[in-house]
Amino acid sequence: MASIEVKNLKKKFGEVKVIEDFSLTVKDREFISLLGPSGCGKSTILRIVAGLEELTSGNILIGGKVVTPLEPKDRDIAMVFQNYALYPHKTIFENLAYGLRIRKKSETEITARVKEVASLLQIEQLLERRPAQLSGGQQQRVAMGRAIMREPQAFLFDEPLSNLDAKLRNHMRVEIRQLQQRLGITTLYVTHDQVEAMTMSDRIVVLNQGDIEQIGRPLEIYEKPASLFVANFIGSPAMNLIKVKTDAGNVVLPSGSPVAAGRTLPSGEITLGIRPERIKLSGNKGAQSLPYRITLVEELGSQKIVHGNIEGTDLTVVFPEDTALPGEAAFVDLPLNYLHFFDARSGKRL
Amino acid sequence: MSPKSRLYWIVCYGILALYGAFTLLPILYLAVSSFKTQQQIYDGIAATFWFTPTLDSYRFIFETKPILQMLTNTLIVSVGSTVFSLFFGTIAAYGLARYNFRGRDDLAFYILSIRMFPPIVAALPIFMIFNGLNLLDTKTGLIIAYTTFNLPFVVWMMTGFIKAVPVQLEEAAMVDGQSHLGAIWDILVPVLRPSIFAVAIFCIIFSWNEFLFALILTKSQAKTLPVAIPEFITWTEVGWNYVAAAGMVLVAPVLVFSFLAQRYMVRGMSMGAIKD
Numbered sequence: 001m002a003s004i005e006v007k008n009l010k011k012k013f014g015e016v017k018v019i020e021d022f023s024l025t026v027k028d029r030e031f032i033s034l035l036g037p038s039g040c041g042k043s044t045i046l047r048i049v050a051g052l053e054e055l056t057s058g059n060i061l062i063g064g065k066v067v068t069p070l071e072p073k074d075r076d077i078a079m080v081f082q083n084y085a086l087y088p089h090k091t092i093f094e095n096l097a098y099g100l101r102i103r104k105k106s107e108t109e110i111t112a113r114v115k116e117v118a119s120l121l122q123i124e125q126l127l128e129r130r131p132a133q134l135s136g137g138q139q140q141r142v143a144m145g146r147a148i149m150r151e152p153q154a155f156l157f158d159e160p161l162s163n164l165d166a167k168l169r170n171h172m173r174v175e176i177r178q179l180q181q182r183l184g185i186t187t188l189y190v191t192h193d194q195v196e197a198m199t200m201s202d203r204i205v206v207l208n209q210g211d212i213e214q215i216g217r218p219l220e221i222y223e224k225p226a227s228l229f230v231a232n233f234i235g236s237p238a239m240n241l242i243k244v245k246t247d248a249g250n251v252v253l254p255s256g257s258p259v260a261a262g263r264t265l266p267s268g269e270i271t272l273g274i275r276p277e278r279i280k281l282s283g284n285k286g287a288q289s290l291p292y293r294i295t296l297v298e299e300l301g302s303q304k305i306v307h308g309n310i311e312g313t314d315l316t317v318v319f320p321e322d323t324a325l326p327g328e329a330a331f332v333d334l335p336l337n338y339l340h341f342f343d344a345r346s347g348k349r350l
Numbered sequence: 351m352s353p354k355s356r357l358y359w360i361v362c363y364g365i366l367a368l369y370g371a372f373t374l375l376p377i378l379y380l381a382v383s384s385f386k387t388q389q390q391i392y393d394g395i396a397a398t399f400w401f402t403p404t405l406d407s408y409r410f411i412f413e414t415k416p417i418l419q420m421l422t423n424t425l426i427v428s429v430g431s432t433v434f435s436l437f438f439g440t441i442a443a444y445g446l447a448r449y450n451f452r453g454r455d456d457l458a459f460y461i462l463s464i465r466m467f468p469p470i471v472a473a474l475p476i477f478m479i480f481n482g483l484n485l486l487d488t489k490t491g492l493i494i495a496y497t498t499f500n501l502p503f504v505v506w507m508m509t510g511f512i513k514a515v516p517v518q519l520e521e522a523a524m525v526d527g528q529s530h531l532g533a534i535w536d537i538l539v540p541v542l543r544p545s546i547f548a549v550a551i552f553c554i555i556f557s558w559n560e561f562l563f564a565l566i567l568t569k570s571q572a573k574t575l576p577v578a579i580p581e582f583i584t585w586t587e588v589g590w591n592y593v594a595a596a597g598m599v600l601v602a603p604v605l606v607f608s609f610l611a612q613r614y615m616v617r618g619m620s621m622g623a624i625k626d
């Protein structure tokens with residue numbers, strides 16, 4: 001078990017800069033997700049940590065030891081790939097055993113360890129088959145098994161669940177997290193699925209075009225997004241973001257209606273953010289209420305997603321399923337302590 | 351899906367039968383002719399398949415020419431050039447398939463274009479170079495010449511096959527503790543085995559049948575069988591039965607071999623269906 005440190009990582013593909021200046025420490029036994037949209041450089045960072053890709057400059061440390069010049073084989077890490085990359089010509093047993101065979105372990109030791117790992121992942125009955133004879137979920141388990149066979153210093157995952165159907169994905173999410181906690185292996189996990197990142201991680205790194213937008217615990221990132229990008233990326237349905245102007249302690253909606261900000265804000269163009277699930281929607285007009293016109297309701301069973309607008313400004317609201325929606329005369333309240341403000345130009349949180 | 355009509359199958363098999371006849375009849379005719387005397391060859395159509403077979407033609411060709419030596423030459427040259435082409439070709443293909451470098455696609459096309467080159471154009475310069483290097487009438491020389499023509503084919507085919515194998519397989523092996531070369535040897539080569547086998551068969555057959563270079567570059571020592579066959583047609587007689595017998599000696603091993611190997615050839619050529 002060990003920490004992973006990435007120091008001032010820079011990566012160019014030819015002339016194209018993909019990673020500008022990336023630093024991160026994954027503490028011993030910690031589970032960190034790299035979360036970001038497609039093409040932001042998540043896989044590139046992971047592959048550099050694994051030693052599969054060369055870096056342009058910077059340093060990688062695993063367990064306090066500089067591994068930058070080392071080949072993947074000398075880094076003592078395990079990796080699970082999106083397509084699992086099981087060896088198609090080997091049986092599941094041999095797929096699991098391969099790492100130990102390279103290390104010239106004895107046959108009895110190998111058999112014992114394969115049995116142990118297979119029973120941990122409940123794949124004992126598959127050992128004689130070949131990868132093509134397994135379902136996607138089973139292949140995923142074998143890939144996991146292969147990763148833990150050697151008890152490596154660290155796990156690296158590159159979107160391991162994205163080829164599974166939604167139900168299996170939810171299931172494997174829990175299973176991977178439990179396994180990681182039980183074994184206490186330091187983990188760097190790449191995903192573009194915010195639910196995976198939110199539910200599995202100790203900390204999340206939100207990436208945007210190779211730059212870190214925010215590092216934090218899942219709830220921290222949800223409650224205090226550091227930038228417009230994070231605010232927009234985390235949460236479903238996405239946070240409502242409204243371009244507003246400031247005016248003496250108030251913000252002014254595009255329609256001209258003022259909304260109490262509860263704090264002083266710099267003057268000029270800013271963006272107001274509020275999560276759909278934090279908005280109070282009712283039929284009663286309170287002191288701070290704004291008139292709301294409902295245009296569409298999506299029923300999810302557990303809740304309703306209400307689309308509508310305040311005097312022309314679009315606003316999405318999540319509404320509990322067990323309460324009746326207000327009719328024509330609807331009002332929304334935007335609770336002060338759930339308002340987020342961002343500089344409209346830099347995108348930074350205010 | 352509705353069952354195919356009777357007519358569909360009749361047409362299908364009709365076409366297949368025609369095609370089979372088109373490709374197999376010449377070989378059958380060759381085989382039949384090799385068991386005839388010179389006189390019987392010229393007997394009428396009716397006598398094509400009705401005659402008293404004789405082994406005289408075979409006896410004659412083995413007595414007048416070093417058929418066995420030429421057959422051995424053919425085998426050595428074919429296998430030799432195939433081994434070299436596969437070894438160097440697969441390495442080159444790996445580079446083209448796995449690395450992205452400037453001018454890669456141009457290089458790949460240039461390599462293929464060597465194969466499109468009419469061999470006769472290259473024959474004269476190769477003859478002069480070999481003359482200078484004392485490679486004329488040597489098996490080494492022929493192996494080199496055939497390798498230049500098999501290599502582009504191997505590179506082109508293997509590049510496609512390697513591209514179809516996810517690079518993550520090798521990467522997984524490297525993370526598992528294997529070196530890059532070790533990963534290629536342990537994982538990629540076994541996965542590619544059917545394809546390598548299929549490409550090898552094509553190379554062997556090309557060299558086995560090659561005529562032009564063998565004619566120009568060999569005289570006696572390194573002479574291969576295809577070159578000897580037309581020598582039975584001389585100013586004084588046209589020995590079709592001898593041509594047929596020598597042809598049979600050349601074709602028979604290939605026929606047997608192809609028949610045994612066809613399963614692998616089909617599998618190898620339809621590779622790339624790795625589940626990912």
Ligand SMILES: Nc1ncnc2c1ncn2[C@@H]1O[C@H](COP(=O)(O)OP(=O)(O)OP(=O)(O)O)[C@@H](O)[C@H]1O
Pocket residue numbers: 013018036037038039040041042043044045192
């Ligand atoms: N070998 C390469 N050569 C050139 N550019 C590359 C190479 N690999 C990746 N890139 C570029 O680097 C950027 C980051 O790629 P990367 O694969 O790390 O993204 P990602 O965040 O993993 O995306 P995804 O979620 O789609 O997997 C992309 O713009 C990609 O086009």
Ligand SMILES: [Mg+2]
Pocket residue numbers: 042043044158
């Ligand atoms: Mg990726």
